[in-house]
Amino acid sequence: MVIAFDPEDCPPNCSRPCEKVCPANAILLEELSTGDQSPCNSNASSKLQGGVVTERCYGCGRCFPVCPYDKIRAKAYIRDSISTCELLKRNDVDAIEIHTTGRRIDLFEELWHSLGNSINYVKLVAVSLPDMGNLTFSTMNTVYSIMKSRLGYNLWQLDGRPMSGDIGRGATREAISFAVRLGGMKERPHGFYQLAGGTNSHTVDGLKKLGLFQVMVFSVIYFDSSSSLSHLILNLLVDSSLSSGISVKL
Ligand code: SF4
Ligand code: SF4
Missing domain, CATH: 3.30.70.20 (Alpha-Beta Plaits)
Incomplete structure (x- = not known):
């Protein structure tokens, strides 16, 4: 959309x-x-x-x-895979985000294979998927196994409330409850994690109330212009043992 x-x-x-x-x-x-912009023209x-x-x-x-x-x-x-490959091969896209419901792994696999070697041109692949309850981690593991042979960095964008527009206090509750469940899981699939759909200005307060918020200070973040990930955005740290890092937008 x-x-x-x-x-x-x-x-x-x-x-x-x-x-x-x-x-x-x-x-x-x-x-x-438009029209006559002269000072005496009141109809400008x-x-x-x-x-x-x-x-x-x-x-x-x-x-x-x-x-x-x-x-x-x-x-x-709808951008078909051929035009997506052409876009990636222009080599001016740092990251690609793939949205999946997680219910049609066959379609994800089809898409991934159709991207072929063009995926080597991006620095990071983000996969966005919703909270699937007990199936979340097994789905992520399956997705990772499909991608891993042709993967640089990978990021999981986990949507508490997919496509929510991230507005309003209500949208953040689902994101936080997703964070709580993630924080309780031990064997997490490889990659950086980002709480996505449903995060907004209320999320930090909500995480603080649950004791799940912490700040990490990066002493030096430097990328030269030729190799940099071009945009850095905030990554919420969910709990002390959860993977953390930077995420990238196009
Ligand atoms: S906010 Fe709405 S009316 Fe205003 S410029 Fe944007 S689309 Fe147009
Ligand atoms: S705010 Fe989101 S939906 Fe609206 S134009 Fe920007 S990227 Fe598109």
Whole structure:
């Protein structure tokens, strides 16, 4: 899913919260003056131009609730494996995120094999999957076994509430309960872990209440420009024994 709207349909004086909230800079707007702009013309007007950069939108849903005029719509966007391979081989993508429900491993395997050697061009593969209860770790192990022969770094993005837009206190409860269960498990599949869907500004307070929040200070984080992972984002530490690290967005 990606989002779409017609910028010319937006009020030109909108404060553009959609643009500000997007973590992927996928909404780019500018105000364009139209008509006679001379000071004596009281009919000077403007309109918005630009819109959604579909290639960057990853359907997180954050922009939906912030639009005061209900202009934003979701639309299906299917990028086939051939065009995905071509995109990866351009060698300007650091990381790829694969969403799976975990219920159709055969489809995951099909997708993975269809990506072929193009996967070697990315530094990190993130797999996003929901809380599957007792099946979560066995599913992750199966997914990892499919990927491991052609894998650099891998990240598990574990969604307490998938595609929640991460807004609101309610969305974080499921993320935290997922974190509590993860923290209690001993044999965890290989990779970095990130609590994803449902994490927001309420999550830290919730984790603190349960004694699950801790801060790790990285004394030096340095990547040179030729080899860097281009964007670093916060990784929540769930408990002292849980793997931690950095995660990457496109
Ligand atoms: S759905 Fe998420 S990534 Fe896409 S434009 Fe909206 S905020 Fe940005
Ligand atoms: S917030 Fe809504 S109305 Fe305002 S620019 Fe974004 S899509 Fe248009």
